Amino acid sequence: MTQRDKVRLAILPTPFEPLPRLSQALSRNGRAPAIWIKRDDCTGLAGGGNKARKLEYLVADAVKGGADMLVTMGALQSNHARQTAAAAARHGLGCLLLLTDSVADRGETYRTNGNWLLHRILGAEIRVLAASEDSAAIAAETMTDLTAQGRRPYFIPIGGSNGLGSLAYRDALLELAAQAKDEGRRIDHIVLPTGSGGTHAGILAGVEEAGLPCRVHGISVSRSSEQAQAIVSGLVQDIFALEGRQRDTMAAVEVDDSQVGPGYGQPTAAMIEALELVARTEGILLDPVYTGKAMAGLVSLVRIGAIAPDETVVFWHTGGLPGLFAYPEVF
Numbered sequence: 001m002t003q004r005d006k007v008r009l010a011i012l013p014t015p016f017e018p019l020p021r022l023s024q025a026l027s028r029n030g031r032a033p034a035i036w037i038k039r040d041d042c043t044g045l046a047g048g049g050n051k052a053r054k055l056e057y058l059v060a061d062a063v064k065g066g067a068d069m070l071v072t073m074g075a076l077q078s079n080h081a082r083q084t085a086a087a088a089a090r091h092g093l094g095c096l097l098l099l100t101d102s103v104a105d106r107g108e109t110y111r112t113n114g115n116w117l118l119h120r121i122l123g124a125e126i127r128v129l130a131a132s133e134d135s136a137a138i139a140a141e142t143m144t145d146l147t148a149q150g151r152r153p154y155f156i157p158i159g160g161s162n163g164l165g166s167l168a169y170r171d172a173l174l175e176l177a178a179q180a181k182d183e184g185r186r187i188d189h190i191v192l193p194t195g196s197g198g199t200h201a202g203i204l205a206g207v208e209e210a211g212l213p214c215r216v217h218g219i220s221v222s223r224s225s226e227q228a229q230a231i232v233s234g235l236v237q238d239i240f241a242l243e244g245r246q247r248d249t250m251a252a253v254e255v256d257d258s259q260v261g262p263g264y265g266q267p268t269a270a271m272i273e274a275l276e277l278v279a280r281t282e283g284i285l286l287d288p289v290y291t292g293k294a295m296a297g298l299v300s301l302v303r304i305g306a307i308a309p310d311e312t313v314v315f316w317h318t319g320g321l322p323g324l325f326a327y328p329e330v331f
């Protein structure tokens with residue numbers, strides 16, 4: 001394993017805990033799978049979430065290259081943008097967020113509260129793009145303009161999902177594997193949200209590296225299964241290329257798109273049911289865009305028997321809590 005530079009941004013290891021009351025709530029005839037949770041909502045950086053791990057590699061790369069600011073993209077309520085702004089603040093870097101107003105039909109608080117409020121408090125410069133604009137082209141132009149102005153910008157793709165960012169979830173999977181070993185617990189399934197794909201790809205790379213007999217179910221929050229599978233597979237290849245490793249066999253990339261509903265950031269009845277169930281059985285808060293839909297996917301997999309009563313499933317909580325405050329009308 002190649003050793004790469006990281007800065008410290010996340011509180012690690014994150015807890016790995018059982019959810020017995022949720023398991024009981026999903027039991028049929030007194031039988032249910034053991035449901036455990038990996039608490040990456042507790043990574044600590046400006047409210048926690050999965051991007052803290054990715055940013056440990058990405059910010060190290062930026063600092064090493066002499067960057068004086070971070071530039072990234074996302075939706076108005078991007079958790080990735082929030083944690084990037086926080087990481088920039090921690091390292092004395094500037095931060096420019098190119099945020100696309102892409103989620104239709106949202107209430108007033110979507111544009112004033114939640115992550116949007118936190119981006120501003122964290123001191124990021126924000127440029128809002130219309131859904132019709134070509135955000136990738138604008139990002140490229142912005143990088144050129146900033147460089148011409150004498151700045152040294154470092155670009156982080158949406159979700160921090162390139163090979164280097166995704167590598168952090170290879171490390172996270174190895175962290176989980178060690179915790180499961182300490183607990184004497186075999187993991188049969190992992191369920192997580194799949195957005196820009198880096199978290200899913202890193203976990204798959206880790207599962208392959210550790211040789212775990214474990215299925216990884218990505219629950220898509222935006223794309224079709226086929227589109228998301230192609231993105232995740234590409235990122236797994238990028239991780240292996242970074243590590244200078246050959247892949248003989250490719251683990252199955254499983255993405256379930258049954259929970260997307262009307263689209264990215266659009267609430268569904270199953271998300272609301274799953275989010276309230278976890279809050280009311282375990283006192284754990286999920287978010288409406290990512291983890292709520294992923295938990296709806298887990299509930300559905302248990303109900304249809306794809307996760308069997310004698311198996312163990314780990315729900316990977318990737319954070320996103322501030323997003324709840326952008327959706328008060330939904331609950």
Ligand SMILES: Cc1ncc(COP(=O)(O)O)c(C=O)c1O
Pocket residue numbers: 049050078079080159161193194195196197198199200287290291318319320321
């Ligand atoms: C809370 C939360 N969970 C999951 C994801 C999805 O992770 P990835 O983009 O690596 O697929 C994101 C991405 O922004 C997120 O903010």
